[in-house]
Amino acid sequence: MELRRYILKRLVQITIIFFVILTVLFLLFRLAPGDPVSRMVDPDMTPEDAEQLIHQLGLDKPLGIQYLVYLKNFFTGHFGISFHYGEPVVDVIWNRLPNTILLFTTSIILSALVGIFLGKIASWHKGEKTDSVMTIGALVTHTLFLPWLALILIWVFGYKLGWFPINGMISEEVWLDPDAGFIAKGLDIGYHMILPLTTLFLIHFGAYLLIMRSSMLETLKEDYILTARAKGLEEKDIRDRHAAPNAALPVVTSVGLSLAFSINGGALTETVFTWPGIGRELVFSVSQNDYPLAQASFLLIAIVVLISNLVVDVLYAYLDPRIRY
Amino acid sequence: MALLEVEDLCIDYKTKNGYLKAVDGVSFSLERGASLGFVGESGCGKTTIGMGLMGMLPPNGVVRRGRILFEGEDLLRVSAEEMRRVRWRKIAMIFQAAMNALNPVQRVGEQVAEAMLVHNPSLGKEKALKAVEELFELVGLQTDRIRDYPHQYSGGMKQRAIIAMSLACRPSLIIADEPTTALDVIVQDQILAEIRALQKEFNIGIIFISHDISIVADMCHDIGIMYAGQLVEYGPREDVFDSPAHPYTRALLSSFPTLTGKRTDLVPIAGETPDLVHPPEGCRFYDRCQEQIPACREKVSRWVAISPGHKALCCRCEMDGR
Incomplete structure (x- = not known):
């Protein structure tokens, strides 16, 4: 089955490419000038809520740990809360996609x-x-x-x-x-x-x-x-x-x-x-x-x-x- | 009755500058199971003859006059639909540039089977594929390659597959247009031997078209030398090779090396072929001919019998009484 082997090969390639994109995106959002916290946490949140979100996104940890948290969040579907809608980003996307x-x-x-x-x-x-x-x-x-x-x-x-x-x-x-x-x-x-x-x-x-x-x-x-x-x-x-x-x-x-x-x-x-x-x-x-x-x-x-x-x-x-x- | 009789065939191509006389007054005949070869340089009209016989001229091609009597029927007078039914069932073709003659996205076996199914739909796909197996064995291809695609084949295998395809409907005539041009000489030799054997086995008439005079000499009983749309010399192979009459034939022969004969210098033919939109009145080879006389230019050349079955279209031959 040449076709199946071909598809499998492409799947592996795509997974690798995806990880590269995932990493680049992580670095892009972390290394950009300014405080990542202000970018990921809605300024209108109550301090307690903000604290919890910062913890969930791992923004209080060193960069290496942050990356792992980021990966974990990705695979468990946690992308944070949309500033505008005040609901999880996943839900926003999932409702419209x-x-x-x-x-x-x-x-x-x-x-x-x-x-x-x-x-x-x-x-x-x-x-x-x-x-x-x-x-x-x-x-x-x-x-x-x-x-x-x-x-x-x-x-x-x-x-x-x-x-x-x-x-x-x-x-x-x-x-x-x-x-x-x-x-x-x-x-x-x-x-x-x-x-x-x-x-x-x-x-x-x-x-x-x-x-x-x-x-x-x-x-x-x-x-x-x-x-x-x-x-x-x-x-x-x-x-x-x-x-x-x-x-x-x-x-x-x-x-x-x-x-x-x-x-x-x-x-x-x-x-x-x-x-x-x-x-x-x-x-x-x-x-x-x-x-x-x-x-x-x-x-x-x-x-x-x-x-x-x-x-x-x-x-x-x-x-x-x-x-x- | 001859298998194929072509009389005074004239084929023009419509071009911006006027009608280009690609084939002009060509006549020949072929017996059942016999072989005839056309030799000439590029653009001499040999492929156009093949396409004309198949009724497959390009849209700008027109048959100006002539008759193509195939098994007693004039193919120039049958309808397009009847002609379609003659194709491959009666007259098959082995193509020039065999490398692309197979559809790259279809399995080779299916393409061969298709040739049978077009003309005999009641055969059914399964039986057709069974018949393909036999054909593959016949041409020396492994039957487990039937389900392969063309790109998995070598050049020689592709050409064998095409030969298998040409035999699919057991035609009485096969037109082979440069069938081995893209192959190396060893494979070429095998393929030619294959064609010869199959021709004998099935008693198929073959028209062989090539610019390579040695292949034609190898394959064909009769030879027609073509120049600028005209047949200029025609006869049994031995006569044409041993005593070429037309100066073009002689020039052509001395421009090819020989292994067995005496060693001579190869002589290229200088000059270019004439404009076929406005061909010269007299001999078309006049400008390049080494043996020209004034009469060649003015007089329309006529066929001169050299020996029984051997003739040449040459003014000088006529004068010399050769």
Whole structure:
């Protein structure tokens, strides 16, 4: 099983990288000018509470011990108390992360699938009207300014036509209704997701379309496409079975990068739609000097980047056998 | 009836400057189980002939005139769908640059099986893979390599796999376009021996395309020398090698070393091939020919019979009565 060995190898590498990040982050917050206590402990706390938190974070100990406490806190999920919310940082993040993951993963997967499909079609009709329409369409939507598009969509479909909710993720009347079941709640979230999802989709699918199109055009020049044609395959099969799987590889890389940056990069969308996600929170925590939240957020970004890298690597290895060895 | 009869085949490529006459008035025939080799330098149109026979010219390629009678049917008049069904089932191809001829993300065995399944879907994948095993044994590949990917193969193994693939549907004609160009000479020799043996065993007609005259001499009963889109000399291998008639053939032969014959200096052919968008009226080799006479330039060259089955497209040969 080459694939399993490959994944295992990558997991070990990622763990090492993660420890390096963890250490750098520790040093960054400790060695920065100023008193770490003031950065990790809310100045508005009562002296007793502050004392307890300082002890829990190990800030009264030498640096070496602090590091061990820091590691222990990390693995037991203690990141301190958010200055702004006054609740544990873990809870703040935990309440918002799933919302972000739901919105962005859905939008990236959707736009990648549509982009790959349309890019494939465009390349197949290179130079024809279909190609021109798709390429120009992709370029236009991809270069639109996201908040502008979001506001236009909200104005037209939310305000003027009133088809979709203008903001938020849930309707109170549904979630407070004791009779509302799991499905009703899910549908409610889906209903709220339509506008932000459409915005993200419109902005992103064009990039995948263009990557897929140019990748297909390169792939179609390969010798094995000639072989496939000589074998008497139908054009549709040449395109779908031989060209597309090879051409889709660069798109996978691009999807991985988008996944990695969706956590912090989604702040604009989340703000415009008041989507209760993590991106908005990150920007907020930094602007409010909420150090505990910021530190945990940095770690979260690192984790997400590492995980999406791993996902891309595994997917890549699955799609391209040359990677596995 | 000959397996393949090509008459006056003309293939043009549409370019910015006009139509490039890549293949101009080529005629030849091939019997069942026989072998014919085309030799010529790059750009002489030999690969275009192969692609024309497969009905796989690039989008800017057009067949201007001619007939390709294959098993009695003119392949230039069948529909695209019918042509697709002829490909590989009747005419298979062993490609130039075999290194990339296999899809890197599919298992080799599956790619060979695919060739069978395209033309015979009712065979089923399992039976097809069983048949692949036989083919692998036939070409000297270990059957446990069926599930491997192309990058796990050496160059020679890839070429064997392609040969196995070419035999998948038991075609009556195989077009081998530079099948051993990327291989070292020892592997090349093995592969060529393999092709020869299989050709005999299955009575397959082979058209061999190469710039390497020694390979063609080794492999083929008949030889066609090509220059600038035209066939300039055609005949049984011994006749063409022992008494080359066309000055280009002679020049070509003296630009290759020989192991057995007497030692001579290698003579490169000076000059360049003519512009094929506006080819010269007279002989296309005129500018580079060592034996040119004024008539070569003005007169359209005609075929001259040298001996039975051996002919050359040369004005001088005609005058000299060679």
